[in-house]
Amino acid sequence: MSDYPISTSAIDDNRAVSSVIGVVILFGFLILVLSLYQVEVVPQQNAETEFQHSGEVRNDLVELRAGILQAGSIDQPQYQTVQLGTVYSTRVFSINPPAPAGTIRTSESYPITIAYESNGTVVETIPTRFIEYQPGYNELDRSPTWYDASLLYLDARDEGGGIALIEDQNLVDSDGEVQITALQNEFRRSGTGQVTLELRPAESVIGDIPEADLNVTVPTRLSNEEYWNSTDISNNKYSVTDDANDDGIHNLTLETTTSSLTIDTVGVQEVPEEPVQSSSARIGGSTSQNKPPVVEDLIYQNDAVAYDGNDPDAVAGGVNFSVTNRVGEDVTITDVRVTPRNSDISDLSDDGLPNGEPVTSEVYVAADLADAYVDYDGGTVLPKTVDLDTDGFTNNGNAQLSDGATATFYLYEFIEGFFGSVDMSGEDVEITITYQPASGGTETKTFTITPNSGGSSSGGSDPVINSLSTRSPGQSGQYKVMYGVSDPDSDLAQIEFSLRDSSNNELDSISDSGISGGAAAGETDNLNPGGGTADYVRVTVTDESGNTAQQDVDI
Secondary structure, eight states, X not given: OOOSOOOOHHHHHHHHHHHHHXXXXXXXXXXXXXXXXXXXIHHHHHHHXXXXXXXXXXXXXXXXXXXXXXXXXXXXXXXXXXEOOOOOOOOSSSOOOOOOOEEEEEOOOEEEEEEETTTOOEEEEXXXXXXXXXXXXXXSOOOOEEEETTEEEEEOGGGTOOEEEEEOOOSBOTTOOEEEEEEESOOEEEESSEEEEEEEEOOOOBOOOXXXXXXXXXXXXXXXXXXXXXXXXXXXXXXXXXOTTSSSOEEEEEEEEGGGEEEEEXXXXXXXXXXXXXXXXXXTSOOTTSOOOOXXXXXXXXXXXXXXXXXXXXXXXXXXXXXEEESSSOEEEEEEEEEESSTTOOEEOOOOSSTTSTTSSSEEEEOSSBOEEEEOTTOEESSEEEETTXXXXXXXXXXXXOTTOEEEEEXXXXXXXXXXXXXXXXXXXXXXXXXXXXXXOOEEEEEEEOOEEEEEXXXXXXOEEEEEEEEOGGGOSOBEEEEEEEOTTSOEEEEEEEEEOTTOOEEEEEEEOOXXXXXXXXXXXXXXXXXXXXXXXXXXXXXTTSOEEEEEEEO
């Protein structure tokens, strides 16, 4: 028997090596799992998000088409909201592609012509446009949806497919009556948020057309084979020409009479650029005795969202919403009355710091000319009319909003007695805004908001672009952008301005990393196209959590 002791160093070394190998294998397995998750699961989940949005935006576009036709037929302005894009779920251990932004725009202008059938003499020419919605999906098909001669359809022809009809033609009814709505004014918006299109009918502009047989020619993107042969319009009452100019536009000619013809004109955001109406042929649908009202008001954007503020709980007790100034001049907002329909909602209290910021003030109004806030010590009882320049233990005066700009309102948070914050999703709140137009006087606007669920405002919500406009100082060929932005989380970080041409090529850019807090407004330095032809500016706002908002503004 040996007297030498048995050494254990070799055994310990082997055990150490085994542990290292185990860690390496486990780490490799985790990397493999994460890689498979990134490649397989993330695209699938993102595709589900895009699919849900595609259904929502399809419904929005159906409503938009109906609003266009209704605005012309009843001579009343209509307001339709389109959700341009969407955002993916936040991920911790995987990476999302950029949020899929969408673009809605009007096409270039094409003529509708009215001519006598007997001799072909054109008696009236009315410009019209198509509307295109282009999604920016990363997983699903990006085929655009078009509004075209009262039709609504998905167009996959550029990808080798065909068209998928969503809404049928409304030009000719079963009695042979012809009703055409000419869509006018240039419009373009991009981003992931909502955009509201104001559809304004023409005011009365009388131009009589004597009773006669007429040929009315309407531009369309679809040929006989692609759609018109399948309609129930009598074959002897219409014809469609080939694409003579090789621009994708066909001419649909309808045979009718003066007494059977109605042509309405509807403008996007403004009254039509070239309104034409006639009492005999009802071109435009109005007479001087039936003049449609001109909307001069603050317009609620139907975008209320419930968020959780910077307080200890996780209840979405705050509300954000916005209004657009369509008064026709600058306004000063002086008072905001807040009346919950639910009588159990008793108070408004932000319970957060710092004071004087969105989410951490009971009332904050982010406007382009001047913001306003009111912060109460311990909150305030509801219902309450909040006087912006006198109420609270601290305030900074009235809000000022320029014509055409949008203001975002922050109300934080709604409280139910001793039970704390109330989840405001689905809760009706009546809002009355008192404002003073620059020309004098005092007006009020009352509407009811019903917030959707937004979640937490503590780093989880996107920035908001409240207002954008451009100008060219001294017609210099260079451009400045006036902007107003805000963020429910009070963590703005950066704003970028990209001057682009119609082919989406960047001509110049400016970036400002000095913005912070809950709101920022100002005007950029000059953007120089450098010999190119500028078409629009793309504005991107980013907060400290990496959330973004993007919108295009035309030059």
